[in-house]
Amino acid sequence: MNIIITTAQRPDDNLITKGLNYSKSLDIPFIPREKIGNLSKGTTAYLVVTKEGLVCHYQNHKLFYHPSMAMLRIKGINNGNEDIFTTICGDIKGFSILDCTMGFGADSLVWSFLSGENGSITALEKNKIIYAIVSEGLKGNYSKWKEINDFARRIKPLNEDYVQFLSNCPTNTFDIVYFDPMFDIPIEKSSHLQPLRLFAEKGSLTKEIINIGKRVAKKLVIVKNNRNYDFSKIGITETFSKKSSNVKYGIIRLNKGE
Structure with a gap:
């Protein structure tokens, strides 16, 4: 390109x-x-x-950072609504979380909100263009809601490949290790992700990668994928999905303690 x-x-x-x-x-x-x-x-x-930040123009698409989806989820949680992360994890205040697939950073922002001031979020993005756009965006003031900007600045973005990063991590480095790889079969309704798909690094999760994640995580390994994805092929038996959702989450509960 x-x-x-x-x-x-x-x-x-x-x-x-x-x-x-x-x-x-x-x-x-x-x-x-x-x-x-x-x-x-x-x-x-x-x-x-x-x-306002970095904008990538590609064919008929624009790729830029904005926390809109994460803001809706955070406002919903503040209004007493259940979020998928709280359903799966419960209270995670103070947790350290590794988001292996930062992308637009929406999930990282929700993790930052849920883990609070004493938590930490490390977000990995292999593609240097996506990394540059989102890491620059996380420094901005995109919302009149000051706390959203504070949550964004608590995220530590790194231009890293998650396999290499995980392989070099000491055991039990993070409380949660989270994967949201680009789906092999895209969800048609997720048109806002189409520009991201043009740049995103393609690569399937394997049982070996999940095992490395289990070594690095103390409490949970979570994988997000298409509702029809076969989680058993990467060694995951517990799954969760909302009835109205096209995605499903694979969950490994470790609870190794400190």
Whole structure:
């Protein structure tokens, strides 16, 4: 994929500096906005530095960070509604959580809210473009609800492959290890995830990876997948799904203690 990075129109020095820094860290060429011209003919995607964050333009899609889905879930929990994470995990205040598949960061944000000020969230994303967009977004002020921005800033995003990261983790590093891999069979209603699918790293979970997750987790390993996914092939027998949902969660309860 041929990608360039540029800035929004009429950039200030701060945007240009950010663009140059991202060009170096992502190893993609920086093209000043006024010189972009005919370069579009040979370019597959644009990464644009704006005052609101990073935006990737690809074909007819835009990829950018916004915590909208997570905000709805958090507001629902505050209103007394049951969330899938609280149903599965119960009270997890103070827990350390490894989100192996950050993506847009919605689940990481809900984990951050549920684990509270004394909890910790480490979120891994292998794809450098998705990582750059979301990690930049987590620093922003996207909501008038100040706490949402605080929850986002408590997340520690890392541009890492989860297999390598888990393999290097000491035993019992995190309370919960969570996987939400890109589904092999996409859910048609999840149209908001279509831009993410264009960049997301493809790779299936195996029983061996789950076993590494079990070594690293103290209390729970949780896997999210399509409702029709066969969890038994990765060694998971306990599953949970809401009747109205197209997704299902595989659960391994460890409770190793401290």
